[in-house]
Amino acid sequence: MHVIDVDRDIMEINRRISERNQRVLEENNVFGFDVLGAIGSGKTSLIEALVGRIGKKLGIGAIAGDVISDADASRLKRCGIPVIGLNTGRECHLDAHLVEHALESLPLKDLDILFIENVGNLICPVDFPLGAHRRIVVVSVSEGDDTVEKHPMIFLDSDLAVINKIDIAEAVDASVEKMEYDAKRINPRLPVIKTSMKKGIGLNEIVDWIRKESNL
């Protein structure tokens, strides 16, 4: 009979790889943004819109995570940026190990900014840092205006909250003000930007935030 005192933090495995990923980005002068959010909240649309606005001045690349399919990766490739699509198979989140391999396949030397779009999910990705420097969480009014209060951890752990589809808030009976209030209540440090990717509302503010955070 062996009693083995292991005392090892399992989450440390992912955390260590994520720190290594961040070092790889920094060695290549790339600033990384995680893009998290529910299914259909507008994560891919946000990246597309940002490429449209700053893609000519800055080198942008993306990693697009999906459970199955290359739909998001294909959309982003059509923007003319280097994209690695990651299929997680049965997993509901990306992990640092998957991202590590994707980084090997990206032309990091040509990039200034890397967006890592996670699988659509407001819960599971929270515990798995990937190596990006900042986290953006995207929610939309069509998920219901109680979405923010139901998922406090992701708002506590993010650096920017984007509330999308504000142009259809009335039609889906959602209060944008409530969503913003909830985000600020959970995390008073969190900047909140209200957007409509479709109509181009709020995107300049996001560009300003991205440039300020990345110093680019």
Added chain:
Amino acid sequence: MHEFSIAEDILEVALDEAEKHKASRIKHISVEVGGLMMANLEQLDFALRSLSVGTLAEDMEVDLKTVPGRFKCDNNHVNEVSIEEDDLYLALASLRCPECGSPLRVLSGKECVLKRIIAE
């Protein structure tokens, strides 16, 4: 279902340790799960049992325990606050330092520690 990926990592470390000690069977593992992890213990238990079938850890006893999350105030007025798991999610939304009312930062509670293995 990220409990499965956490369970996979726990099991991998446990099996490695068992192998290092030339054990032929893992009888028991104990794991401490931080109260701020977005993990459900029942699902984690199920995932560990499912993934261990056909390994040295099949039919092991699984002891999962939650460790409360800890926070620290911005102004260092108050130092740490412990919250029990049941109240955590309700408390998070309005969590402030009891002394100065400033927001709190997470100190710990996002760990998942494989504490001990009993093997033979």
